[in-house]
Structures are given as C-alpha cells and as structure tokens.
Amino acid sequence: MSSFLAPLKRGPWRHARDRDLIHVAAVAAVAVTASLGLVWLVYAAYVWRIASASPLAPPDCRDLLVFGRRLAGDRPERDFRLRLERALVLVGQGRVRRLFLLGGRSGGRVSEAAAGAAWLREHGLPPEVIPRLEQASTDSLDNLRHARSLLREEGADRALPPVGLVTSRYHLPRCLLLARWLGFESGVAVAAEERFQLDGRYAFRLFVEAAYVMWIDLGLRWARLTGQERLLMRVR
Structure with missing residues (x-):
C-alpha cells in the first residue's frame, strides 16, 4: 500500500496553502468540467504516449540530467x-x-x-566521469531550474545545450513538459526502464501524472493568457 500511495506524498496537493496554485487548480477543474472530462483524456493520452514510447537513449552524445527520488535509508x-x-x-x-545528478535532501542525511x-x-562509473550534483531542490521544477543554472554557469546568456532527461517512464511526461516551459527546447526524454509494463502501481501513477501535467500546463497557459x-x- 505504501508504494501505491507514494505519488500522493509529493504531488500537487503538497502546495495546498499556495493561493496561486489553488487558483490554477480551480482553472483546471473548470476546464475538466466544461469539457466533460475530454481535457483530462487529452493529457492522459499525452502521458501514455510519452511513458510508453520514450527511447532508452538520446539520439546523440549530450548532457544527461538524471532525476533523483526519495531515498530509502x-x-x-x-x-x-x-x-542510475x-x-x-x-x-x-x-x-x-x-552527467548531472538532480535532487536535494528529502528526509535523509x-x-x-x-x-x-x-x-x-x-x-x-569510470573515474574520469565526474558527476555534477544539483542538491538544492526536491521537486521536478526546481530540479530543472537549478540544473539550468549549472548549465549556464559559464555565462548568463549562454544557450542551453541539448540534454537527455533520464527518469522513470511515469515521471517523464511531467519532466518533459516542465523542461519545455523552462527553455530546454532540445531536451529529449530517456526512459529508465527497459520496457513499459502496465500494472496496478503504474496505472495509478499514470493517472496521477495526467492530473499533475494537466494542472501544470493549463495553469501556466492561463497565467500567460491573463x-x-x-x-x-x-x-x-
């Protein structure tokens, strides 16, 4: 049961006291209601496509961003x-x-x-490969924002290089969407798992991910419009 509920611990409901994000949630709820759920189905299809079809490698040699996850002991x-x-x-x-490893402290030492x-x-890992560590954040948006700063540290106006986003298939849709909003135009998704296997745990994660991606994207589009x-x- 704990693995089933894991997505709830770090989902959008963590921000329940943020008035801006509550506003965004209301916008998403109105969109879903007005469309009789069709909007959510569109995002669910996007999540399914990214999770099931993402490749195991980027198309060329590039910087790699590996997303962390809450540690166990x-x-x-x-x-x-x-x-990893x-x-x-x-x-x-x-x-x-x-190689960039992303993720701050999430309860451990x-x-x-x-x-x-x-x-x-x-x-x-070959000794000549020295990973750069992003240790200032514990959510996907801040992971990418701080990684962007590391990539640009040689100059504030330096264009972002092509990157590969390495994470679990269920987590890729969110990371890819946020990367696009943050300016990683040439970022590509790279799946951690060898193949897409749908079971109860994964179906639940994809359900949650579709809601999260919809909440993020509709909210940002609404913010840009208004x-x-x-x-x-x-x-x-």
Missing part, C-alpha cells in the same frame, strides 16, 4: 536505481558529454544527488 530505492543504471549504460556507450553519485561509483506574472516567474 540514505540509499537509492528501486526506481532511482533504474535511473540507465545513466551508467549510456556512459558506457559514449553517449554522455556531462544525504542528498538524492550525493547518494546517486555514491551508487554510481560503487557500480563502475498576464499573471507571479505564476509565470516560476518557470523563468
């Missing part, structure tokens, strides 16, 4: 290990220019990024 749990294993495979194939780096070294700069600043 200061160690990567199953989903996080699959993400995919990164290790891509490093071995010579497809990684620079070490950050998700630091735990991921330690795991990679234990499992054969000129709500405070909301738009979250993706700038």
Whole structure:
C-alpha cells in the first residue's frame, strides 16, 4: 500500500496553502468540467504516449540530467536505481558529454544527488566521469531550474545545450513538459526502464501524472493568457 500511495506524498496537493496554485487548480477543474472530462483524456493520452514510447537513449552524445527520488535509508530505492543504471549504460556507450545528478535532501542525511553519485561509483562509473550534483531542490521544477543554472554557469546568456532527461517512464511526461516551459527546447526524454509494463502501481501513477501535467500546463497557459506574472516567474 505504501508504494501505491507514494505519488500522493509529493504531488500537487503538497502546495495546498499556495493561493496561486489553488487558483490554477480551480482553472483546471473548470476546464475538466466544461469539457466533460475530454481535457483530462487529452493529457492522459499525452502521458501514455510519452511513458510508453520514450527511447532508452538520446539520439546523440549530450548532457544527461538524471532525476533523483526519495531515498530509502540514505540509499537509492528501486526506481532511482533504474535511473542510475540507465545513466551508467549510456556512459558506457559514449553517449554522455556531462552527467548531472538532480535532487536535494528529502528526509535523509544525504542528498538524492550525493547518494546517486555514491551508487554510481560503487557500480563502475569510470573515474574520469565526474558527476555534477544539483542538491538544492526536491521537486521536478526546481530540479530543472537549478540544473539550468549549472548549465549556464559559464555565462548568463549562454544557450542551453541539448540534454537527455533520464527518469522513470511515469515521471517523464511531467519532466518533459516542465523542461519545455523552462527553455530546454532540445531536451529529449530517456526512459529508465527497459520496457513499459502496465500494472496496478503504474496505472495509478499514470493517472496521477495526467492530473499533475494537466494542472501544470493549463495553469501556466492561463497565467500567460491573463498576464499573471507571479505564476509565470516560476518557470523563468
């Protein structure tokens, strides 16, 4: 049951006291009601397509952003290990220019990024590959925002390089959407799992993800339409 409810712990309901995000939730609810649920079905189809069809490697050698996940006893749990294993495979194939591990402290003594780096070294990461650690955030939006700062640190106006976004299939739709809003125009999704396998746990995660993606995208589109700069600043 705990794995079934895991998405609820870090979903949009964490922001229940944020008035701007409550406003966004209301906009999404109106859109779903007015469309008799068709809007949600459109986002569900998007989530399904990204989760099921994302490749196991980027099309070329590029910077790799590996998303962390809440640790279990200061160690990567199953989903996080699959993400790290995919990164290790891509490093071995010579497809990684620079490796970035994303994730701050989420309740443990070490950050998700630091735990991921330690795991990679234990499992054969070549010594010449030195991961860059983003340890300042624990949600996907801040992960990407801080990663963007790391990528641009050589100059404020430097264009963002092509990146591969490595995470679990159920998490890819959200990350890809946020990456587009944050200016990662050439970012591509890279699936951690070898294949898409639908079971009860995954179906529930995809259900939650579709609602989350709809909430984010409709909210930001509404903010852009109505000129709500405070909301738009979250993706700038």
